[in-house]
Amino acid sequence: MSGQLTISQLEHKATIIREDIIRMLEHAGSGHSAGPLGLADIFSALYFHILNFDPKNPDWKDRDVFFLSNGHTVPVQYAAMAEAGYFDKEELMTLRKLGSRLQGHPERTKLPGLENTSGPLGSGLSQAAGYAYTLQYIDTSPHRFVYTVMGDGELNEGNIWEAAMFAGKYKLSQLTAFIDRNNIQIDGTTEDVMPLEDLRGKWESFGWHVQEIDGHNIESIIDAASMARAITNKPSVVIAHTIPGKGVDFMEYDYHWHGAPPNSEQAKDALRKLRTLDGKITSGDHA
Numbered sequence: 413m414s415g416q417l418t419i420s421q422l423e424h425k426a427t428i429i430r431e432d433i434i435r436m437l438e439h440a441g442s443g444h445s446a447g448p449l450g451l452a453d454i455f456s457a458l459y460f461h462i463l464n465f466d467p468k469n470p471d472w473k474d475r476d477v478f479f480l481s482n483g484h485t486v487p488v489q490y491a492a493m494a495e496a497g498y499f500d501k502e503e504l505m506t507l508r509k510l511g512s513r514l515q516g517h518p519e520r521t522k523l524p525g526l527e528n529t530s531g532p533l534g535s536g537l538s539q540a541a542g543y544a545y546t547l548q549y550i551d552t553s554p555h556r557f558v559y560t561v562m563g564d565g566e567l568n569e570g571n572i573w574e575a576a577m578f579a580g581k582y583k584l585s586q587l588t589a590f591i592d593r594n595n596i597q598i599d600g601t602t603e604d605v606m607p608l609e610d611l612r613g614k615w616e617s618f619g620w621h622v623q624e625i626d627g628h629n630i631e632s633i634i635d636a637a638s639m640a641r642a643i644t645n646k647p648s649v650v651i652a653h654t655i656p657g658k659g660v661d662f663m664e665y666d667y668h669w670h671g672a673p674p675n676s677e678q679a680k681d682a683l684r685k686l687r688t689l690d691g692k693i694t695s696g697d698h699a
Contacts, residue, residue, distance in 0.1 A: 423630060428495060430658075438674050438675070439507065441508075441673060445663055446657040450654040453629075453633065460495075462633075477556070478559045479559070481540075482533060485561075489526075499513075527543075533563070533565070538571055541578050548582070549582070556586065562590070565598070598671055615649045620649045
């Protein structure tokens, strides 16, 4: 699917994704706001430039594979998948409804295009590393790549560091992990709950190639993925510094929005801010 959209077009996709996240969460009446909004730029870059896939043939054998580790942020993935053509956008409004394919945490067997089931935090890197090991050593496919997105709060889980050791030992160069470094988790800031720094140094000590970027700069996201693909002797991790709740000023940086949806008035205000880029454009029509 990796397309030839301009940076401006990719930024527009990210805004559409954010708008859909707000609508989904308001309609569901439950879910997580801050993380999905903060990840919209990364998912725009992934689904409309970086990943190689075919939404009409989700099991295409030559596709790149994406694993979402922090499964509570899945509204951003659903919004990106719908925008990419995996399913009709009307289905987004079934988020968290009984019988919906769009569960509050991704369930692999429910929706074509989902590669993993995630709910318990800390599992995604192990899943991705296992797939990358298979590509590199068993069913060799050097042209395919494996990506995962992790939250920084879930780095508290020991499973993450077991997978980091494994991937470093086997030099899984087809594996790229993005860390959503937004500095919040459900109980407060990451550095208050369980300090993570020196985060770069930790990953380097496990044998990973490390990059740090602005997670809202789509050009930087694309460049980081390109650099990761060029590294052939170790796995890559991209520490993406993001703003939780990005694009909605009353949600930004506030950990209380980690696990809360907007009500109808808050959703209306959030959509207005997104459509006008928080007052930077005067038209309510974001074409």
